[in-house]
Amino acid sequence: MDRMGFDNQKYLELQSAHIRERISQFDNKLYLEFGGKLFDDHHASRVLPGFEPDSKIRMLKELRDSVEVVIAICANDIEKNKVRGDLGITYDVDVLRLIDAFRGQGLLVGSVVITQYAGQPAADAFRRRMEHLGVKTYLHYPIVGYPHNLPLIVSDEGYGKNEYIETGRPLVVVTAPGPGSGKMAVCLSQLYHEYKRGVKAGYAKFETFPIWNLPLQHPVNLAYEAATADLGDVNMIDPFHLSAYGETTVNYNRDVEIFPVLSAMLEKIMGECPYKSPTDMGVNMAGKCIVDDEAVQAAARQEIVRRYYTALCDRRVGSADDELVYKLEMIMQQAHVDVSIRPVVAAAAQVAEETGNPAGAIQLPDGQVVTGKTTDLMGPSSSTLLNALKALAGIDHRHHLISREALEPIQQVKVHHLGSVNPRLHSDEILIALAISATTNPLAREALDQLSALRGCEAHSTVILSPVDSGTYSRLGLRLTCEPQYETNKLYHKK
The missing domain is CATH 3.40.140.40 (Domain of unknown function (DUF1846), C-terminal subdomain)
Structure with a gap:
């Protein structure tokens, strides 16, 4: 059993206070892009022993009176009946599950937004279903040349063409059934509309991993790479943060790559970009709540090996290729770990050898x-x-x-x-x-x-x-x- 290495109560207090502080930096209106799992974050609880799987929701409940949730879903994912691998349900059904889950925690779900809408029949049917259920549903459209055609994107024919999502609370959490749903674009589109209305709203991002104030090769950050190996995510030093502050922090490749474009968008919308780096945009305080680094390192190494076994089995059943396995093997080498750290492996193998079954x-x-x-x-x-x-x-x-x-x-x-x-x-x-x-x-x-x-x-x-x-x-x-x-x-x- 894992030794406790994470102070969950401190996390709840520190995280909610930090988000309140970020809201106050803007015109009492913050669009918070929420990455990762809001419910049942078992990866975090495995690599940060002491982290409760429902911590993010409990943190939002600390801000209950200020929070409003907007759920984004891509029209193409609705059309293709995209399925969540962990739950085995389609994204459109997961939207219903998420609404029920948020409401069950006493959190307001203000609306659903369908992104990349281009007249897909399944998206139309989904919108009608939402409206029959009493859920406000908005449409956001594809923009030619996104995300690099800034003159078009930040204009009335770009973000301005999207339907403005009516919200009434200071903190708008934008979440989704899975990656690629357009959460960031929803946040930036809303910023465009808010500034047109004279509201100087802000944008921030909440991602638990990688943990920005842990070393690049820390097992917890390597475990994140192992968990997202199939997505091609790679942890890296944030070069923008290092240049601006002389401080070494960790981010991942997609956020670093998109930052110059995002910075230019924010500057065009807000007059100036409030952030000097992708790390600046984040609000995650998990790294400040680790109380036993040895414990979290040991837990993270176990997670890396578990991910390796998952990749091996996925390859055997045909849902993964050699490249994924090779990447996990490389991460294991970086973490200086092998399967021998799992006593259950040798014990089960011995019985199998003795019995032939x-x-x-x-x-x-x-x-x-x-x-x-x-x-x-x-x-x-x-x-x-x-x-x-x-x-x-x-x-x-x-x-x-x-x-x-x-x-x-x-x-x-x-x-x-x-x-x-x-x-x-x-x-x-x-x-x-x-x-x-x-x-x-x-x-x-x-x-x-x-x-x-x-x-x-x-x-x-x-x-x-x-x-x-x-x-x-x-x-x-x-x-x-x-x-x-x-x-x-x-x-x-x-x-």
């Missing part, structure tokens, strides 16, 4: 590593999970928490009625059987009560787990890696 391992909060093997009743993910719960509850491994007589009827239903060719029980089925046993078996109840203790534990499998098993591990908060091997040599594998 797939195996798994889980490292418990006290450092103990528990393993599981393939049996006629259970797959390795199920047996490993059950053994981990026994160990956490202090139950001797020889005790059976679920009787064979209880498991065999489930197998019969799977094979003879549900058409499964694999009679072994998945981890979710084992947990259901354990919950049923807990009604009559006190030891099963004790084991079941340990489920929450699995959150944050490391896990490894010697084969690629099924989506059912990997999904169960994920929901339990286990940090799973898998060897890029299938359980069988078949060409077709169910997803």
